[in-house]
Amino acid sequence: MDTLNVVLMGFISVVLINNLVFTKFLGTCPYLGVSGRIDMAFGMGLAVTFVVTFSGTLTWMIDNWILMKLGLEVTRYVCFIVVIAGAVQLVEMYLRKFFPSLYDSFGIFLPLITTNCVILGLCLFLNVWMVNHLLDAAVRSFGAGIGFTMAICIMAGIRENLSIADVPECLKGAPITLITAGLLSLAFMGFSGMIR
Amino acid sequence: MSSSSEAKPALYSQTLLAGLWRENPALRLLLGMCPTLAVTAAVKPALTMGCCVIFVLVCSNIIVSLMRNLLKPHLRILMFTLTIAAFVTVADLFLKAYQPEMSEILGPYVPLIIVNCIIICRAEACASKNGLVISIIDAVGMGVGFTLTLCVLAAIRELLATGAIFEIQMLTPATEGGWFVKWAAMGMPVGAFLTLGLMLGLVNVVTRKKA
Numbered sequence: 001m002d003t004l005n006v007v008l009m010g011f012i013s014v015v016l017i018n019n020l021v022f023t024k025f026l027g028t029c030p031y032l033g034v035s036g037r038i039d040m041a042f043g044m045g046l047a048v049t050f051v052v053t054f055s056g057t058l059t060w061m062i063d064n065w066i067l068m069k070l071g072l073e074v075t076r077y078v079c080f081i082v083v084i085a086g087a088v089q090l091v092e093m094y095l096r097k098f099f100p101s102l103y104d105s106f107g108i109f110l111p112l113i114t115t116n117c118v119i120l121g122l123c124l125f126l127n128v129w130m131v132n133h134l135l136d137a138a139v140r141s142f143g144a145g146i147g148f149t150m151a152i153c154i155m156a157g158i159r160e161n162l163s164i165a166d167v168p169e170c171l172k173g174a175p176i177t178l179i180t181a182g183l184l185s186l187a188f189m190g191f192s193g194m195i196r
Numbered sequence: 197m198s199s200s201s202e203a204k205p206a207l208y209s210q211t212l213l214a215g216l217w218r219e220n221p222a223l224r225l226l227l228g229m230c231p232t233l234a235v236t237a238a239v240k241p242a243l244t245m246g247c248c249v250i251f252v253l254v255c256s257n258i259i260v261s262l263m264r265n266l267l268k269p270h271l272r273i274l275m276f277t278l279t280i281a282a283f284v285t286v287a288d289l290f291l292k293a294y295q296p297e298m299s300e301i302l303g304p305y306v307p308l309i310i311v312n313c314i315i316i317c318r319a320e321a322c323a324s325k326n327g328l329v330i331s332i333i334d335a336v337g338m339g340v341g342f343t344l345t346l347c348v349l350a351a352i353r354e355l356l357a358t359g360a361i362f363e364i365q366m367l368t369p370a371t372e373g374g375w376f377v378k379w380a381a382m383g384m385p386v387g388a389f390l391t392l393g394l395m396l397g398l399v400n401v402v403t404r405k406k407a
Contacts, residue, residue, distance in 0.1 A: 022385060023385055024234065025229070025230045025233040025234040025385065025388065026230055026308075027230070028229040028230050028233060029226075029227070029229050029230070029313055032226060032229065074285060074289070075285075076307075077281045077284060077285050077288075077307050077310060078278060078281045078282065078285065081277050081278065081281045081310055081311075082278070085273075085274055085277065111273065114273065114277065114311075115277070115311040115313060115316055116311065117230045117308055117311050117312075119311075120307070120308060120310060120311050121230075121304060121308055121311075124304035124307055124308065125304055127304075128303060128304055168397075169400075169404075170397045170398075170400040170401045170404065171393070171397045171400070172400075174226055174393075174396055175393045175394070175396040175397040175400065176393065177393075178389050178390075178392050178393030178396065179389065179390055179393035179394070181389045181393075182385075182386045182387075182388075182389030182390040182393060183386075185384075185385040185386050185389060186381070186386045189384065189385075189386070
């Protein structure tokens with residue numbers, strides 16, 4: 001029961017309260033770049049969710065069971081980035097074989113998931129939050145992916161409407177997107193204090 | 197490959213200046229947004245972050261430029277990230293040893309330099325195609341341009357959030373008899389998004405006028 005409680009709290013906290021996009025600024029680049037259409041944003045979110053769940057869990061295991069035991073924390077960043085690059089490669093090969101049309105529509109954005117800050121950021125934050133249970137780490141990784149998908153889909157929905165809105169000339173494009181993101185993050189601040 | 201010798205200084209200064217304004221990574225190319233937003237609550241961490249980025253950018257550009265002829269196309273991104281990860285580890289350990297409190301504040305944002313798009317972008321767009329000197333100049337220009345942007349953004353946010361710049365009190369807050377009311381939201385994520393959005397808008401206005 002206690003474990004379940006911790007895991008559930010971890011999930012809610014990482015999706016809503018510590019949403020990586022709105023409170024930690026991670027993944028802002030794809031957030032600004034790709035979120036023009038809702039279906040693309042959703043596909044992107046799912047791909048990121050898979051990679052982040054996989055690599056978050058795996059890096060937690062490597063970090064806790066291998067690197068810390070052997071005192072090799074110095075090589076942590078290099079190991080993490082190799083795991084992430086591997087996971088992305090896996091997704092890329094899978095999509096190319098089974099969903100070629102989706103693969104084509106992603107184009108350059110797919111390999112760029114490697115450099116998506118959400119993923120490396122989460123792996124590092126798992127360490128900062130002192131997650132000390134494998135299940136907790138896995139659930140939080142999954143939650144981070146869900147949180148990112150949610151953020152990017154909300155943004156895509158708003159941007160579809162923004163394209164027909166009357167925005168001042170100089171604010172068109174990235175500036176208005178950032179301001180919208182600011183207002184969204186203000187809204188998400190309402191969730192803070194919900195737990196703890 | 198080799199241009200005439202008298203054209204070289206002009207090319208160098210052009211490369212250097214491009215990073216400062218015309219191709220400013222944060223303001224014009226919208227690269228490296230996460231650190232831009234995350235570490236700019238105050239000037240000091242922003243400056244530290246900027247220095248780390250300059251260091252990593254210069255070092256990785258040097259290495260990538262030197263090994264550009266050995267790279268296999270499909271493995272190059274992996275090689276770039278591994279090179280960058282190595283230098284980021286160096287920067288991170290250096291900060292932990294000599295600036296422990298800054299390292300504490302920046303936390304995971306120092307290792308996140310690895311996935312900072314600026315560095316990969318410069319490795320891909322410049323260092324993997326150009327010689328050593330151009331790569332170094334480009335790295336310095338881009339790094340300094342990025343750092344300046346960070347500092348300006350951080351100065352605005354720190355001034356509005358606490359009334360101080362670089363921890364030196366500029367405005368007297370209302371609680372101590374002045375007129376200034378601390379605007380706490382500026383120190384939070386909201387402030388970062390809003391300020392950067394308005395800054396980009398301003399840059400757009402300026403560049404439109406010039407053109």
